Structure formats: C-alpha cells, structure tokens
Amino acid sequence: MLMFQLMPGLLYVIVLTAVFTVLLVSLTAASLLSQARAIVRRRYLGSVVSRRNVYKVAKLRPILATPTALLLQVKDVETNRLLTTFKRPATMRLYEQCFYIKPYFTSGAYLIRVNDIDNVSTASNALVVTFVHEDRVIVLQCRAPHISKWRDSLRWLVSNHK
Numbered sequence: 001m002l003m004f005q006l007m008p009g010l011l012y013v014i015v016l017t018a019v020f021t022v023l024l025v026s027l028t029a030a031s032l033l034s035q036a037r038a039i040v041r042r043r044y045l046g047s048v049v050s051r052r053n054v055y056k057v058a059k060l061r062p063i064l065a066t067p068t069a070l071l072l073q074v075k076d077v078e079t080n081r082l083l084t085t086f087k088r089p090a091t092m093r094l095y096e097q098c099f100y101i102k103p104y105f106t107s108g109a110y111l112i113r114v115n116d117i118d119n120v121s122t123a124s125n126a127l128v129v130t131f132v133h134e135d136r137v138i139v140l141q142c143r144a145p146h147i148s149k150w151r152d153s154l155r156w157l158v159s160n161h162k
Contacts, residue, residue: 034085041083044076045110048133053111057100062093064153069144071103072126074110077137092144094153099129101142110140114161120154122147129154 041049069092074083088103099117102109112131119130127150129140144150 037085044083049108049110051107053109060095062095064094066144067091069142072141075139114157117158120151122151
C-alpha cells in the first residue's frame with residue numbers, strides 16, 4: 001500500500017527532473033551558439049557592429065526611423081556563413097551618412113556607412129542591404145513597416161553619395 005502512494009510522487013520528481021534537464025541543456029546550447037556567432041560576427045564585421053555605434057548616432061537626427069523592425073539575418077556571401085543566430089526585433093534608423101539597426105536586448109548596434117552600401121532591394125517583403133566591409137560582401141536582411149519607403153530612401157542616399 002505504501003508503494004502505491006509513493007509512485008505518483010516519484011513519477012512527478014522524475015518528470016520534473018527530465019524537464020529541467022532538457023531546459024538546462026537547450027539553454028546552454030543556445031547560449032554557446034550565440035557566443036560562437038558573436039565571435040564570428042566580430043571577426044567578419046569588426047566595427048560595423050559594436051557598442052560604440054549607439055553613442056555615435058545619439059546626437060544625430062534621423063531621416064527615417066522605426067522602432068518596430070525585425071532583423072532577419074546578416075550573411076557573408078563569399079563563405080555563405082550566417083553571422084546572426086536568430087531573428088531579432090530591432091529599431092532601424094536612416095541618417096545622411098549611415099544606416100543604423102539595433103536589435104533589442106543587446107548593447108551593440110549595426111552601423112553601415114552609406115558609402116559602403118552596394119545594393120538595396122526588397123525580397124519577400126524584406127529589405128535587403130548589400131554592403132562591402134574589408135573586401136567582404138555582406139547581406140543584411142530586415143523587415144519593417146513601409147519597406148518601399150526605406151528602399152527608396154536608401155537608394156536615393158546611395159546614389160547621391162557615389
């Protein structure tokens with residue numbers, strides 16, 4: 001009789017232990033993957049993404065701004081390597097000299113000079129910005145409201161700076 005009373009409690013302990021173990025392993029794996037991507041991103045992008053970029057644009061007045069963007073991916077074209085781990089909500093701003101995108105819950109931001117931008121297009125309702133950094137072709141994809149307005153404004157700035 002005592003054994004039957006003990007079984008449900010023991011089963012709950014085993015199930016809870018298994019759930020917490022799976023959560024711990026998956027969160028650890030996600031954290032290690034994010035750290036590895038950050039190291040790769042630092043090697044490929046250098047100063048394009050940094051904490052100082054937030055302070056560089058603090059006093060500038062944006063041409064366009066939206067707090068509701070989504071950073072889809074940053075990719076090195078030559079090696080076909082993704083430099084981001086997952087999609088992140090972000091804020092986007094466009095200045096006369098640069099394009100700025102800062103993912104939420106991070107200290108760093110992407111700051112791309114307009115002179116470095118090669119191509120601006122849209123693909124499947126996303127803004128695709130192709131730029132060159134240290135002889136590497138990098139593609140940044142993001143989604144935002146009024147994507148055609150962003151595309152046209154970026155194209156206009158790029159054509160005026162080249």
